[in-house]
Amino acid sequence: MISPTLFNVTTIFYMASTLAFFAYLAGRNKNIGLGGVALAWAGFAIHTVATGLRWKESYDIGMGHAPLSNLYESVVFFAWSIVLIFGLIDAKYKYRVIGAFVMPFALLAMAWGQLYLPTDINPLMPALQSNWLLYHVLTCFLGYAAFAVACGVSIMYLIKAKSEERGTDAAGGIVSQFPPTKVLDELNYKAIMIGFPLLTLGIITGAAWANYAWGTYWSWDPKETWSLIVWFIYAAFLHARFTKGWVGKRAAWISIVGFAATIFCYLGVNLLLSGLHSYGGI
């Protein structure tokens, strides 16, 4: 079993990347920013290998299934998705500073999983033995990750907008490093443009699977309902940009509230409410 060690190494890389981005935020040294991205990608590569190994190891002990079946595995996959979406957006738009607001989410997820959650590989109960598990979890978590990136960008937007209002933006502080509000607004929208179709697919694959397993595509189970709540919020976000009075700060707030609802949908429902999606180990 090498994968547990590799997951620890991944966590260390994400921590180093986060610290590098913080340093970049403070010192504006381009090489440090590049270092942050390089560390994130390196961590991502190790993370991918570790996930593949865990998958293989589950077959070795006779339980063979994709590592997406309990809370620990999902939280680790969430971190992987966040780094992937961040990496892609960084590669396309090259606003390094965003890393300081997005990598902490990945680090937090990884650290929580590695330090506090049971990491055992468990056999798959009959209801989860389906190919839909892979499609459903994959689409949902990539969507969640895009929303995490959008949330990070929205927080930057609110900080930047406040500093612009105060007129302190030109003073050369950390905030002056941020991309202009117009760019942040655009990035927020782009991240949600990636996340929303993925969430839609996630809900649909979940419905298709439920129909296949139980004969009901929608039963207003708390998890289903919360995913729909998240969907409503981001649908509102997408319409906000064409609606007077809903552009700018308000849109940024919708994005932040949307991510809070996403996290509740992912964790709150399982830890606080009862329903069909029970994760083992907690």
Place this chain on the structure above:
Amino acid sequence: MSTASPSILTKIQDFLASLRLTMALLLILAIVSIIGTVIPQGQLAPEYLAAIGGEQGNRYKLYSMLGFFNMYYSWWFVGLLSLLSLNLTACSIKRLPGVWRVAFKPDGLLTDSVERSATVCHKLPAAEALSLKEIAVRLRSTWGTASDIEHEGTRHLFVQRRPWNRLAAYVVHASIILIFAGAIIGNLFGFKGFVNIPEGGSAGTYLDKKGGEKPLGFTITCDQFTVTYYDAPGGGQSQMPKEFKSILTLTENGREVPGYKHARVIVNEPLTYRGITFYQSSYGSSGSHTFKAGDPKGGKEVTLTLDSQSSATLPDGSRIRVLESVQDVSPFMQGLHGPAARIDLTPGEGHQHLTVVAFANHPELNRQQAKENGGMVIDYLGGEERPYTGLQVNKDPGVWVVWIGCILMCLALYVAFFMPHQRIWVRQDKDGIVIAGHTTRGQETFRTTMEELLVTIRVNPGKEEQQS
């Protein structure tokens, strides 16, 4: 009156078609949906009363009146969803004609207003640009044939890509209505029910949601039901179920249905026949047991047979119910052998109920127990427990409409976000060439495309110098 009423009508129409209403509805739906995730849905009244309490159940009455216990089907929640559908429809009807004109009936003129709203706009002095005819040739290879219009003495070229992108948002809206329609069809023409079949037994009916017995139209036999478990880490089997499996055979009009003999149903692999689908849902065991009850002082004896789920009354007024049974008791009780049943015995008024074991091969023990508790002697004559399979029975003729809606929604979202409508206008006037471009999404990439296009229509400056 006659002048006021149309304006009110217009106001209502505008309100129904407004984006502000969309925003309000989406956010209200998001907030009120939370209620049903906090209050468990579809439980029985006593459970709610116990959980909520309040002064004489006043809170219960209020919640009940607001439909909080089944809120996703309450009049106001369904009302909100209907209003959203109305809003989507009104919005689409209002905007679609204009959008259609922009996409499919463009006038192709580079007017001042087009120039202002363009994503990119470049001006080239006449000397630096190719002729309009040459530009049209350059455009053809990557953008297709441009329309060439002469309007009030000025010539305009116009070419566009993916105009159908404009319809994508409306397809998303239509897909939502389609999904609702599918859900309604399923509710009207489908059913959900349940059937328990013991191993070796058959059923021709199912129980609907209200507990009524409905005919299936064919007979379903459970040939076998098995549960298999994962291996425990130290060898042997663990408590973790690996598979619940029913082997079913369908017969219709006394004949086996071809292809449905010994058909397998496991969780995630249902069986469908005549539009009715069977899902592996639960399991248990049931059977019947026979006892002989007699007075300890001799005299009258009765023999009675009861199902494992039901209870029976003995001649002395006490009631018995089977808790569990074994074919051979020796592994559990040293020195004893043969069948035995553990039963729950409830003597008449004023006595505590107790648990006794009735044996088949040890009548002396049965007599001793009767002496101890002062009741009748109960001898076990034997019985059998058979596993049964619990199947969810479903018919939903609307489900395909729902899936078509879902697929349309995904495709349309992809088109809306990632396949932008792009347009290019070129105008020749006395100062030179004006080229403008517009895209609905992905401005960065489009700007680069336009820069590249600009290079191809510019007269090569180096070449010009050589010529002069």
